[in-house]
Amino acid sequence: xxxxxxxxxxxxxxxxxxxxxxxxxxxxxxxxxxxxxxxxxxxxxxxxxxxxxxxxxxxxxxxxxxxxxxxxxxxxxxxxxxxxxxxxxxxxxxxxxxxxxxxxxxxxxxxxxxxxxxxxxxxxxxxxxxxxxxxxxxxxxxxxxxxxxxxxxxxxxxxxxxxxxxxxxxxxxxxxxxxxxxxxxxxxxxxxxxxxxxxxxxxxxxxxxxxxxxxxxxxxxxxxxxxxxxxxxxxxxxxxxxxxxxxxxxxxxxxxxxxxxxxxxxxxxxxxxxxxxxxxxxxxxxxxxxxxxxxxxxxxxxxxxxxxxxxxxxxxxxxxxxxxxxxxxxxxxxxxxxxxxxxxxxxxxxxxxxxxxxxxxxxxxxxxxxxxxxxxxxxxxxxxxxxxxxxxxxxxxxxxxxxxxxxxxxxxxxxxxxxxxxxxxxxxxxxxxxxxxxxxxx
Numbered sequence: 517x518x519x520x521x522x523x524x525x526x527x528x529x530x531x532x533x534x535x536x537x538x539x540x541x542x543x544x545x546x547x548x549x550x551x552x553x554x555x556x557x558x559x560x561x562x563x564x565x566x567x568x569x570x571x572x573x574x575x576x577x578x579x580x581x582x583x584x585x586x587x588x589x590x591x592x593x594x595x596x597x598x599x600x601x602x603x604x605x606x607x608x609x610x611x612x613x614x615x616x617x618x619x620x621x622x623x624x625x626x627x628x629x630x631x632x633x634x635x636x637x638x639x640x641x642x643x644x645x646x647x648x649x650x651x652x653x654x655x656x657x658x659x660x661x662x663x664x665x666x667x668x669x670x671x672x673x674x675x676x677x678x679x680x681x682x683x684x685x686x687x688x689x690x691x692x693x694x695x696x697x698x699x700x701x702x703x704x705x706x707x708x709x710x711x712x713x714x715x716x717x718x719x720x721x722x723x724x725x726x727x728x729x730x731x732x733x734x735x736x737x738x739x740x741x742x743x744x745x746x747x748x749x750x751x752x753x754x755x756x757x758x759x760x761x762x763x764x765x766x767x768x769x770x771x772x773x774x775x776x777x778x779x780x781x782x783x784x785x786x787x788x789x790x791x792x793x794x795x796x797x798x799x800x801x802x803x804x805x806x807x808x809x810x811x812x813x814x815x816x817x818x819x820x821x822x823x824x825x826x827x828x829x830x831x832x833x834x835x836x837x838x839x840x841x842x843x844x845x846x847x848x849x850x851x852x853x854x855x856x857x858x859x860x861x862x863x864x865x866x867x868x869x870x871x872x873x874x875x876x877x878x879x880x881x882x883x884x885x886x887x888x889x890x891x892x893x894x895x896x897x898x899x900x901x902x903x904x905x906x907x908x909x910x911x912x913x914x915x916x917x918x919x920x921x922x923x924x925x926x927x928x929x930x931x932x933x934x935x936x937x938x939x940x941x942x943x944x945x946x947x948x949x950x951x952x953x954x955x956x957x958x
Contacts, residue, residue: 520649520721531647531718532659534599537703537710538636539664541606541629543671544703545570546774547807548696549626551800554778554791555691556619560922563775564910566619569627570771571907574900577634582893583744585639586886589731593720595639595646595889602639603711605632610704614697617690636711638896642889645880647721654830654877658822661873665815665865667706673808674699676801684797693797730886748890755882756895758943759875763898764905765936766838766871769929771903772910773845773864776922778803783923784851802854806861813865818873825877834874835940841867842933849923867933878943 523531553566581598588594609629616622644656675684678695686694723731734740782788782799790796817837825833844863851857876895883891910925918924 520647522649522652523647523718525655527718528648528652528656528659531644531714532656532663533717534603534711534714535640535660536663536667537603537706537708538606538633538640539667540671540703540706541610541633542664543668543807543811544610544674544700545626545629546668547672547804548675548699549622550775550778551791552614552616552622552692552696553619554796555693556616556622557791558619560776560779560789561911561914561920564772564907566623567626567771567775568904568907569623569630571900571903573627573630573634574896575904577631578638578896578900579745579890579893580741581635582638582642582889582891582896583741583748584889585642586744586889587731587734587741589723589728592715593643594723595643596715596720598639599636599643599711600715602632602634602636603708605629605635606707607632607704610700610707614688614692614700615690616692634896638892639889641876641892643720645885645888645892647718650881653880654825655822657876657880658818658825658873660876661818661821661869662815664872665811665813665818665869668811669808669815671699671703671808672804672811674702676805676808679801684801685794691792727886744890745894748887748894752891752894753882755944756879756891759878759895759940760898762834762838762936762939762943763875764902765932765939766841766867767899767902768906769842769845769932769936770868770871771906772925772929775910776925777807777848779922780849780926781806781857783921784849785854785857802857806854806857809858810861810865810868813862814869814872817866817869821869821873825874830874830877830881831940831943834870834878835937837867837870837874838933838937838940841870842930842937845926845930845933847930848926 549567550563553563558566585595585598588597590597606629609625609632613622613625613629616625641660644660645653648656675693675695678698682694682698684693684695688694688697734744778800779789781803782796785802786795786799788795788799821833840863844860844867848857848860851860879891879895914920914925918928
């Protein structure tokens with residue numbers, strides 16, 4: 517295979533601008549779905565079940581879409597059709613979400629929204645791995661991580677910024693603040709426009725004659741797609757398998773954090789557990805501002821991590837990132853002032869930067885390039901299965917083991933983040949599997 521053309525930093529940034537719109541959508545979910553469910557009358561213990569859309573759609577869609585994109589060859593490219601379709605679905609769902617009049621409607625729209633996000637996500641990551649030379653991949657994935665931090669900073673901050681134009685206590689007929697509705701409309705516009713910009717400015721590389729011949733021998737059928745998924749799981753490189761333990765810990769913890777941070781802040785700083793109260797809306801805005809700050813830290817952190825990963829390696833760097841996040845989660849329940857909360861967000865932001873960048877650097881270094889799409893899709897199982905486990909187990913332990921207190925959920929998350937840091941150090945990273953076979957690393 518011929519050597520891939522190197523891209524300038526500006527081009528790498530442009531090819532990842534679409535990730536900004538995608539992650540703005542995710543940020544709106546993380547910052548607002550818990551409060552929206554609360555406004556619509558959800559019970560705290562059952563809250564994780566209402567977040568089931570993310571892990572379930574990821575579990576079903578991403579491996580299939582990843583395998584399909586490996587076998588696709590269109591005028592637009594292999595990956596581009598998928599993230600364009602996904603962006604349209606995301607845009608329509610974001611427009612509709614803040615008009616939800618009942619829990620079932622909000623939960624249903626979240627399923628559709630997450631389906632669109634998942635159709636887009638792994639083909640986009642595979643597109644970056646396809647397009648960049650091996651020594652530029654860390655820059656590419658950490659640029660994605662930077663855009664994740666920047667997008668989620670703005671998405672978390674959007675409702676607070678909008679209070680300059682609309683009061684926070686102006687509600688629609690369903691009890692949802694109008695500022696939330698406007699934030700989702702902004703997200704819908706960004707979702708489609710940024711994706712279109714990226715695919716227009718940085719096209720996929722044309723397939724070589726050898727690659728086209730390989731695709732012709734691998735028809736895009738349902739049977740072939742599922743057979744490819746099975747083969748890829750069987751041949752999974754050892755470092756990728758080893759990452760499963762660390763991913764279980766970090767994503768269980770982070771999913772629980774997103775679900776319960778607003779409720780924990782409500783108790784710690786505002787002494788309220790009533791979603792209908794004005795003080796809970798204050799807690800929601802404080803949490804969103806803190807979330808914006810940790811995502812801004814993630815944005816800066818991802819840029820700082822580029823030379824750090826080059827010098828110390830993704831494995832050791834990521835373990836340190838998870839340790840910082842774990843310490844912060846353990847300390848958040850004890851905060852008594854917003855300033856203390858914001859200080860701890862530095863640790864959350866460092867951990868989030870690592871989660872969105874370092875793990876993909878480790879993955880891209882160990883998988884065969886002709887299977888980038890399928891392995892990026894399968895790797896998402898390492899994210900959604902921990903989320904699914906958290907969703908199903910949290911309602912069972914929330915009151916019996918955690919005392920019905922969201923602050924205890926965050927402390928559990930802190931312990932799991934520290935466990936994830938230890939598990940990361942056990943991963944063999946930095947070696948690519950040979951084409952079609954697993955490489956055992958010692």
